Amino acid sequence: MEKNTFATSAYIATSPESAFEYLCSLKNLDDWTLFSRMQEQVDEDTWLGTASGYHKNLYYHVKKLENPLFYGIEWHCGFEYQKYFQVYPVLLFPPDYIEPGTDEEGVYFHWLSFVDPKRQTQMIMQGIHTVHTSECRSLKGILERQTGRTTAAKGRYFIDTDTIYIDAPIEIGVEYLSDLRNLDEWAHLVRPSGEITRQSGEFRDEYDQKVNISVKLHGLSKYYLLEEEYFYPDYEYYQRSVALLIPTSYAFGDPDASGLILHRITFWKADAPLGHGKLQIEDFGAESMNIKRMLEAKAGNLQSFDKGMSYVPKTPELVATH
Known part of the structure; x- marks a missing residue:
């Protein structure tokens, strides 16, 4: 997994x-975060406030994501007004996006965090999982309490993710992954079995079962969202996942950062055995390794793959050690 990226x-x-x-x-951050306290409103979408991970104040900025599929926002943070080095995309998936036709109500909240390696501190890196996980629980409690609930609700699904750094231009990644005709190169659990177009086609899975696969590309803020759908017509079984393709320069607020972050978001039925499609998050992770190898080779970069799954700045001596 990409060690500079965290998902809750x-x-x-x-x-x-x-x-x-x-x-x-942003003022609601006062209620559910550990210590993000808004102190001074700077403009309609920006506040200056305290922070859980620093002994100095941060500027907080919120941006709404224009997207017809589901609601989304980004939080941006930085030490100077309009100079933000942290970006936190938040996506809100309605249940019928995950399972078309479901009668489940509610929303699936997904919070993605990036920590620029050049600005990392040991406390930020050691604490972000604990703090964001607890804050997510706090947010859930407040929003459910507002509906009259007195205990935590359990959804029919849970979200799991796989993230990898790819040292290749994002244009190459977008073109390659949005063309289903390339799927046979990087997806080892399915094989073509019929006509394949850029966006849809018929395949066979590892059990030789028919599966119709489709992909759709959407613009989202400064990056892209790729939907991947598996449908088994003989079983009326449907599995959807989405991938974010984010320029590394945008994720870490560093114009010198090359490549892209591939963040794959997957939905799994809670307490239900799976019989078709991908059965575990490692199925996505294995594909992501293949994608990284293929794209970096296309970009003529054959050294980055050996360095692992995470982004490392080109000038490692600038990475903070304390």
Whole structure:
């Protein structure tokens, strides 16, 4: 997994609209975060406030994501006004996006965090999983309490993720992954079995079962979202996942950072055995390694793959050690 990227998710028993409205107000950070306290409003979408991971204040900025599929925002943070080095995309998946036709209500909250290696401290790196996981629980409790609940609700699904750094231009990644005709090169659990176009085609899985696969590419802020859908017509079984392709320079607020972050978001039924499609997060992770190898080779970069799954700045001596 990419060590500079962190993801936190939860099912929340509230409407997507209510969750979106609450998250768009930076002042609400006072209620559910460990110590992000808004002290001075700078403009309509920006506040100056305290922070859990620093002994200095941060500027907080919120941006709404224009997206017809589901609600989303980004939080941006930095020590100077309009100079933000941290970006936190938040996506709010309605249940019927995950399982079309479901009668489940609520929303699936997914919070993605990037920590620039050049600005990392030991405390930030050691504490971010603990703090963000607990804050996510706090957010869930507040939003569910507002609906009258007195205990935590459990969703039918849970979210798991796989993230990898790819040292290749994002244009190459977008073109390659959005063309389903390339799937046979990097996906080892399926093989073509019929006509394959850029966006859809018929395949056979590892059990020789028919599966129709499709992909759709969407613009999202400064990056891209790729939907991948598996449908087994003989079993009426449907599995959807999405991938974010984010320029590394945007993720870490560093114009010198090359390549892209591939963040794959997957949905799994809780307490239900799986019989078709991908059965474990490692199936996605193995594919991501193949994608990294293929794309870096296409970019003429044959050294980055040996360095592992994580982004490392070109000038490692600048990485903070304390």
